[in-house]
Amino acid sequence: MIMLPDFSRYQRADMIWLALITFALLALGIGFRAPWPADEPRFALIAKDMVESGQWLFPMRGNELYPDKPPLFMWSIAVFYALTGSLYVAFLLPSAIAGTVTVLAVFDICRRLWGSREAWWAAGLLLASVQFVLQAKSAQIDASVCMWVTLGCYGLLRATLCHNAHAGWWLAGCVAMGLGIMTKGVGFLPLLMLVPYAIACWRKRPEQSLPQQYGWLWWPTGIVVMLLALLLWLWPMLNAVDSAMDPAYSAYRDNIMMKQTVTRYANSWHHIKPFWYFVASVVPWAWLPLVVLIPWQWRHWSAAWKANDARILMPLGFVLLVLLFFSLSPGKRGVYILPALPMLALAMAPAMPHIADKKGVSRILWALPLLIGLGLLVVGLLGFVDKGPLAKMNLRYAIDGSGVVFATGAAVLLALFMLRHRSGWQAWGITMLVVWCSYSVAFASLLNPVRTPSSVWQNIDSAVPVNAEIALLDTGEQFMLFARRPIVHFGYHTPPEAEMYAAWKWLEAHKDGYVLLPSTKQSPCFDLSKGQSVGTAHREDWLLLGPQAMLGQCQRPEFTPDTFRYVPINPLIK
Structure with missing residues (x-):
């Protein structure tokens, strides 16, 4: 029988501290750099134009309609630009806030499903992952999409698995999905979690307390709620297009509703990659260190399958279905699979107290930081003598990054020496902290002159x-x-x-x-x-x-x- 923890003494202090720590990490470096290509200048320009022109419904770049993405992400930058008056601050804030909300959602749902110890592991795994922090420090649209998708999954999990579950959480998750679609067309991804949920219900055993069942009307009602949330933008946009009677606005409507959604998925015209691209070329580095833990997680996942534990099967099934969904499309970019990462951290967290101290795990988590530190140190040294990959970058960008790279590698190795008697998790954590601080401040200041015109x-x-x-x-x-x-x-x-x-x-x-x-x-x-x-x-x-x-x-x-x-x-x- 699945035992759910009692939250009569739920500690809000944990959430507050986690929010402060997460936001401090993700917001570090804001103000040190301007928007960088390829996507950031486009979104910043559109948001700046919204505030200065007062025209918010239709995104414009240089008075030309921008039909590639819905406007919610640009709205968020515009709001912060209007509040702060500084685009250098405003363009990165939405991603940092979205990353913070994502971590808090994963922490909270894990705490409700498993307990406080596992919740801290879930949040820590997510903050330790390369792709999550990298996107939360970028003004691309994907960190915000990841937040809405995670909130959609959060609503579904609370509606089906948590103590005192209520179908209202399913509706709340559907609102998040609608806002996710208003950010990028794939905001509906949490619906994929209904597949492992249905399998768990079908495999239900009499002695188990499995997902709470609702009347069947709740499920289509949620879809209607998702569409109603989407109509908050779609309805006034369609009315404005009909009123304008302008071919340019009609083309905008057709492009954003069909070409950038159905056509882009089924018949992509760029970023063409093979079916195995995500598994072979993105996951191995972007999902570090989570990906190296899979061999130790396998036994726990197998046990969850045998026990039909939906707390594991639903998030893990979602991860696999997201990978499959994007792999089936011919057009692929590494950031597409980011929304699966929070649910992977959730699926891994329950086993972490049992595998975190294993020698194999600790050795790998020590080896990776050592390789990172030594690699940066050697590349920096070679750059001083105009050799190696850094020399090509220095020539390409007409800068000299040897000192920054060398200093970052030396700082990593010094930190590892000071932590030589600590666990592999502490080694990985301090290494990534050094790397992200260097990336957010030193590298941003170094590259800013050559990445802007x-x-x-x-x-x-x-x-x-x-x-x-x-x-x-x-x-x-x-x-x-x-x-x-x-x-x-x-x-x-x-x-x-x-x-x-x-x-x-x-x-x-x-x-x-x-x-x-x-x-x-x-x-x-x-x-x-x-x-x-x-x-x-x-x-x-x-x-x-x-x-x-x-x-x-x-x-x-x-x-x-x-x-x-x-x-x-x-x-x-x-």
Whole structure:
């Protein structure tokens, strides 16, 4: 019979301390760097435009509709930008908060299912994992998606397994799923947990106290609630599209509702990877150290299967189904499987008190930090003599990271020496703490000048008149985010030949304007030898072309793109 702990003396102090520790780790480094490509400048630019224009319903980048993602994540950045007035602070806060909420949800549900000791293990495993902390320190959309998916799983687990379970928690989980879909289309993933739940119910034995059963109407009611939560954004968006009677808004609606969901999953057009990509290329490093514990967990998971313990089968089954779900799609990115990681920590936590002190586990958890420390130390030393992989990075980015890498490796080895009589878990924990502190502060400060185009814009400002407009060709959103003058672009989904012709026609009509493009770009419309170099950013040399660089003619393509003019307000200067 499954015995659930009594929570009559539930300690809120544990949750408060865990929240403070988690947020301190995840928020460390905020303010040290600007948004970095590929995704961060796009979301920051959209959020900045929402606050400054007052138009929140339709995400815009440089006055062009952005149909690739729903707006909830951009809204969260915009709210913090409006509150703080600093985009350097606002763009990273949502991910740090989302990571903190995820850890607290896993801690709380594990404590309710197993007890306090196991709950601390669940939170510790999640905070020790590489991918979770890395994404919580990035302004990509995936940390927020992970939070909503985890809250959806939390609601389902509380509704089915916990003491004094109530179907209202299922409805609360469905609200989280709706908000998750409003963040990214895969927010419905917690529904996959219904499969292992159904299997556990089907395998129920008379002597067991298994998941509490509800009337069947509760389940479709939850789906309706999920859709109602989604309609908080979808309904006004659809009404606004119908009222606008604009083909651009109709295209936005069709793109975000079909192409970026069903089509992107079933017939991806980029990030094409083989079926085994996640298991072979992502899990082995991204899910460290959890992945190395699987051999010791196997016996406990087998026992849970034989005992039909749904507290293990439901989160573990969810992890396997998420891996399968994303593996079936031809388009794959490593961050897609992040929502499975919190449930893996939950499934592993109950066995950790029994396996944490085993010699094999301790040896592996000591070996990995030693390899990390020695690797960083050697790479840093080789960088000083212009050899090894770091030398290539130093040349590629025109920086010298040898000192930071060497210092990080030395700090790891020093910390390990001081903990030489401690457990492998303490060795791994202190190693990751050193690495994340170095990444958040030292590496952020080092890479910030070369991962932003601020120096290019400074050179442009000193080279051309203040009132001269710049047309952007083949640039990412980061150039628009850092712009300090009116700029022109021709759409981010425009074919290269159409974009080139549009820039040529624009410069023909604006003799006092300039075109900015990478020096490596082939151009049948401009003589690049007449361009002026304005610096290096994002591994490219950038050229500024005036009317004198125009060739006599430029072949007109079949498609003529729109021209978008963007005037930045409160330029991102630091």
